[in-house]
Amino acid sequence: MDAAWLEDFLALVDLGHFSRAAEQRGITQPAFGRRVRALEEWVGTPLFNRDALPVTLTAAGERFRPVAEETLRRLYLGREDAREAGRLAAATVRIASTQTLSVSFFPNWVRTIEGFERIQATINLTAAHMAACEQMMLRGEAQFLLCHDHPATTHMLASEQFRSVHLGTDMLLPVSAPRPDGKGPLFALPGSPDTPVPLLTYTGESGLGRILASAQAIDRVGATVKPVFSSHLTSVLVVMARDAHGLAWAPLSIVADDLERGRLVRAAGPGSDIPVEIRLYRPRARQSPAAERLWSLVVASDQEGQAEGRDAAPSASGSSLARNAERS
Secondary structure (H helix, E strand, C coil), X not given: CCHHHHHHHHHHHHHCCHHHHHHHHCCCHHHHHHHHHHHHHHHCCCCEECCCCCCEECHHHHHHHHHHHHHHHHHHHHHHHHHHHHCXXXXXXXXXXXXXXXXXXXXXXHHHCCCHHHHXXXXXXXXXXXXXXXXXXXXXXXXXXXXXXCCCCCCCCCCXXXXXXXXXXXXXXXXXXXXXXXXXXXXXXXXXXXXXXXEEEECCCCHHHHHHHHCCCCHHHCCCEXXXXXXXXXXXXXXXXXXXXXXXXXXXXXXXXXXXXXXXXXXXXXXXXXXXXXXXXXXXXXXXXXXXXXXXXXXXXXXHHHHCCCCCCCCCCCCCCCCCCCEC
16 A cells, blocks of 8 residues: 555545546546555545545545544654654754734744744744644644634544644634724624625635634624625635625734724624634644754743733733643
């Protein structure tokens, strides 16, 4: 069995089309199809339903998927450990981050880590939507994940294979362009069946979209909305809201300046706000020395903050580290 077959398998799972998966893997579609067939022959049963597009997993394929993900993740981690042993000086710490936090939180947060230079490593930050970040972690392509989180939301890292530490807090709130007279929002919740509020919403790949769905943000205020646009990029939704295309839920860390300058206004009362955490995830398995040094510095900085009596969690600006709320 070739490890490339597992990569082919997961590419087809993600994309649902042989042609797209073959293009992503850099091989012809016939060759890609033969490799998928070879994997199925090795497993001994069909893994995909090919009767419709996009292709879907069979029951056997669903059972095999976590095995493929874990096997590849451990292979990549093992390869990285071997490479790390051969490095004398240079090292790389790979961090996946949701695009929102890569801009609003990460740069300031790094500056708060005392002794950061002691990790003696190059930081490689990859910004993507939450679904892509999860896949990077599951496949061992990233050692850490920086993301928003909420107690009601489940994701692929909420298992015994991963652990996390609480770094800070943020707030999701509905915002709208102001009315021409400046008195209140142009689009205000809750709306009505006759005049639903145009909603600028997150796609399914977005972690913030999952949080809003899990927290029942729309239902809790009894809102009547009509989705008019979707994107996984918070920045795009904020621009669309600023240009009066509709209402959007956005992190306070992103829209604070717009609210202060009056380019956006709250579209509902504080009861519609959704408190969220900012967390750093990592696998429980031991990682490269550089990655372990970074984790130790994050935990040590947090513990020092507790000793100094810093009880309040920081804003998403990352001005200080929060108390340690590590998940076991």
